[in-house]
Amino acid sequence: MKKLQLKIPVILPQVPNEKDACVKRLIKELEAEEGLEKVHIADEQADSVPQLCFHYDPDIISIDRIQSLAERTGAEITEKYGHLLIEVNGIRHTRQARTIEKSLLAIEGVLEASATAGGLIRLEYDKRETNLEEISARLEKENLKVDKSSSADEDGFVSAEKDPEKLNEEGKKGKEADHKDKGGHDHEEGEDHAHAHGGIFGKNTELIFAIICGALLGIGFGLSYVASIPDWVSLSLYVGAYFFGGYFTAKEAIQTVAKGGFEIDFLMLVAAIGAAVLGEWAEGALLLFLFSLGHALEHYAMNKARKSIAALADLAPKTALLKKDGKTEEVGIEKLGIGDIIVVKPNSKISADGVVVDGKSSVNQAPITGESVPVDKVPVEDSAKDYSEDDDIKDENRVFAGTINGNNTLEIKVIKEAKDSTLSRLVKLVNEAQTQKSPTQLLTDKFERYFVPSVLVLVGLLLLAFLVIDEPFSASFYRAMAVLVAASPCALAISTPSAVLSGVARAARGGVLIKGGRPLEDLGELTALAFDKTGTLTEGKPKLTQVVPLGDMQENELLKIAVAVEGLSDHPLAKAVVRDGKERLEGKEIPDASNLEAVLGKGIKASLSEDKIYIGNLDLFEGLDERTPSEKIATKVRGLEGGGNTTMLIRKNEEYIGIIALMDTPRGAAKQTLSELKEIGIKRMIMLTGDNQKVADAVAEEIGLTDAWGSLLPEEKVDAIKKLKEQESKVAMVGDGVNDAPAMANSTVGIAMGAAGSDVALETADIALMADKLETLPFAIGLSRKAKAIIKQNLWVSLGIVALLIPATIFGFANIGVAVVIHEGSTLLVVFNALRLLAYNK
Structure with missing residues (x-):
């Protein structure tokens, strides 16, 4: 397993040196976080700022997460490390994404790179060694066009529409590389830009080329049986089929070989050329048709999941009615400032996060929180107060960008700029979640690293079979090519990412933010849940x-x-x-x-x-x-x-x-929710509370908990979680994400409720329930269990087909055409199986 280390200067106010108890406490809390192997003070010069050295696993925890953890426990981390989330156009599939990862990791100063078939790239880099200019130049070499980028600065993530030229300009500014753009998004994410591979038919070019290839092949094959038509007519049609079926395959194969590697595209091209050389034009054209059609359908299917996520960004309107000096004017949402008053007409979308200062209405919050019933909104008592720093705004007063007003006009005081709205943060976090690999994906990646070289050795031996067996070289060549196709782990490569993408997309639509494949899989394996009492299981209003x-x-x-x-x-x-x-x-x-x-x-x-x-x-x-x-x-x-x-x-x-x-009275839905959790297989449900044991026992008996641990101080809750992890292996902590942050950090999965109203909860939790509703929990766990089951099904299908197909092609039971059909069929099968998650209902 790959491990990295980095050093961050420790600047703690009023702390004399690194031996102070505050630093020791900081180290203790950080080491409890999953993915941090060791945290210690680095050996530095006596007159320099002490530095914390972090030994961490980049597949589990990111630099950005380490920084936020350190800052939350009192450290001001100097901005040595950059964090980029880039949306690009031109990544066609998971295998190409891996090639791009390797290319970016070759840049000096890039510490971690993760690319997805969805066109998202996450980069973590040392700002002193590289910058955006170098990164964007490398992306251009990979023939990728940058659609958007977001970078981390002291104010968090900022998104802006970018093009390669602008990104290059920013890169040349050196230290200004981590830009802050006040502009909004004019780019429509809902468009299938991520897979518009160019060509005369735009985004559908690959699919149309595949259909043309099939049509030419079919006509040519049919005409070959008409005696009066010369052979060259069919041959011409087959050549045309080669062009349309092999265009994208050849394009990618050449790009891959130029970088010193080769993928399934190259193997398909070699097999098709081999068939042509041996005069089997029809078989070669069939191979290219099936392969190109399979790839085009794979892109189409994956786009369904991407659209579900891209639709989030389109929820917020691009303009708002700004009220100023008694008049209203329409302005772009990027021009709204904190404290501005906007007017929201009946049955229209709300443009910004804010508080109601005038008017009463019901608001449909389903796009953000997943709540099916509209929430009644009333004005705040003090409309002159600045609510931008207030973390305790009542739900009846607060509104979110992207939600839909009811039948009455509302006047809303803006409390967050467009780039910092709950919706903007949700979109950014969901996009980042796609780049976080799950444990299963890491395992399959590791398997492929050993499997692919083994297959190449086998193919090399099969090419020489004609020296041992009495058969022509053409037969050995065909067998070797068939085995190459059969052994290509395309379905395996996409089996987990497709399920994670679909799961994260469906969760987001239901008001649940799942930050990547790891928490999605872990949540699906849980048998124990620990709950904070106040405000989680109870109303929080004694x-x-x-x-x-x-x-x-x-x-x-x-x-x-x-x-x-x-x-x-x-x-x-x-x-x-x-x-x-x-x-x-x-x-x-x-x-x-x-x-x-x-x-x-x-x-x-x-x-x-x-x-x-x-x-x-x-x-x-x-x-x-x-x-x-x-x-x-x-x-x-x-x-x-x-x-x-x-x-x-x-x-x-x-x-x-x-x-x-x-x-503190229990929530109305608590008893029913815990009953549902028991039904879906949660064996232990433990309440952790500072209240005395008798109070804890009374609440536990009323709502149906299996355990209640009372009289716990905050640090004792952390010890309780550690104890539970020893007993149950994997434990989730459910709380508000603020007071419960240390306990969440020590649990397998931290689940925050009511995250839509809390920036801290959004950032610290592994899973955030946007609504302050306990009843969303069974949906989140049920979805994760379904995702875990689908990932397992996909693995069995992809590995099982490879295991059956390799011996079948070696012993001649399946030719190259059958191998291609089954190969592409299995890839499509796992993708469409994963898409079932988009239709998941509790």
Whole structure:
């Protein structure tokens, strides 16, 4: 397995040197990430900036991911490394994509290159050793035209329409290579540009050439049986069939041989020329017809999956109605700035991410989140506020670019520029996902590296068979060519990428972002799921359920004290006490508290007039002083906790005056969702929560979890995930992608819910559920299981046919025509089998 290493300077604010605990914590967290083999401080000069050295597997984790991980844990990574995602025109199939990968990796400074048959190239390179000029020059040598490129800078990925000339110009700017283009996309991704191989018939030239070849072959073959027509007429038609059937084959074969390699195209051409030399023009023309038709249909089939992804980019309208000084004017979405107000008319698409400032309507969010029911939208309370940095916008106020307004006009305040919208990020991440190879694809690539040379040795021996067996050279040649065709692993090469592409495309259409083949396959193999409790399995909105006064205390008086003290805290439970307490007090005056002091994980202390107020769990009072709660009070507290409540005991000076209880109610869909997950084969479903064990057990029993682990601190959740991985091999962590990021990083697959409203969740999770709906999870897992099953089917078909066809051609049971039919048939079979994923429904 290929391993790489890179060094990144560590610049941590207020950290004296690399031996500081912060750096050790950073290293510990990074080493927990899958794909990072080792992280350590490199040996540097005493006066230089300390550098972290990363030993990593590029097939599992990218440089860009390493940088984002390091930044999230506190490091400012200097921009030594570039990350490019380029969309090109001219890659015809998976085998050519691999050739391009090798060519790009030959450029000094390019650390990793991944190309797909879909026309996407992902590059990671050292900016000090190479630049866009060199990269674009190499792409031109490969006869590829750049349609779009996106590069990583301090603001993330920026997409812009490019052409080779412009890309070259940017490359010449040296350090300005990682450009930032404010423009939008005029390029229509929905067009089949990726496979417009040129020619008089445009994008369909290859298919039309194949049909012409078949027509000429058929006419020539038919005329050969008419005695009155000279032989040269049929021969002329066969020559014409050779031209149309062999045009693209010869073009690619010449390009490949010029680079010192050869693929199946070259072998087909050699076999066809051999047939012509031996006078078997009809057989050679048939071979070229079947091969060219198979390739053309393969491109057509793969385009169906690409279109599904390309359609995402076309969701957002290209213009918006900008409201300025009381007037509205139509402008391009690239001209919209944060804070602008846009008007969205009834039944039209929303042009930008924003918040509603005027009007009420229902919005169809299915294009982004996959939700089937439109969501009601209402204006925000404070329309003057800047919401661009606010991560906690209510769903009823937030709208996304590409979603569809209902029957009423809305006025929306823009909170993200077009290039940073949720839709733009989703398109970029889905495109990048196509370039991330799955474990099965890596395995098949490795198999082919050994298989192809073995086949060539076998073919070489078969060419010499006439020296041993009493047969003419032509017979040995035919047999060898038939074996070459039979052994060509075309179906194997495309079996996994086609399934991954279809799976990622279908998921995106259902509001699920799957970042590549690895998480797609891993999700399909899971038997255990770990859930964060708050906001994942529950509503995340605790409610005040009980107020229990003790001694002579009155309920209203107890509530006033609780609301006054908790009003100083920004803890979610404190906010719930204040919200529900004020509602119960119905406008009664609340006293002023001061001197708040928090005790981590236990409670708070504060002053109220001359009194000292303590609010917290039983642990707070155990270590406070000798005035511990009586057994009677402790029993009451435990009784409430046993019912699933989170309790707060309140003490005024030395007297215990009451108990308040809150409960975070489970999501309405939680029980049904967990039942569905059990049906599709998830054996263990574990809840990880900071709440006490009794609360955890009560929630687990109510919604049907198999395990509940309570009283966990954030770092203990990470240990819990590690423990689960030892027991279950592969475990997914489901959370919000923000607070749960460390636990997600340590799980096999991190799944974030409600990712459409969180940039952090979009970037950190392996799988992002765009809607904040737990019920999307069975769809995502079911789709992944189906994808895994289809990948296995494709592998058995592609390997099985090769295993049967090689001996059949060696022993003469199948000639070269049969070999071509079965070879092309198996390739089309695995592609169309993979396309079944596009029609997947839960």
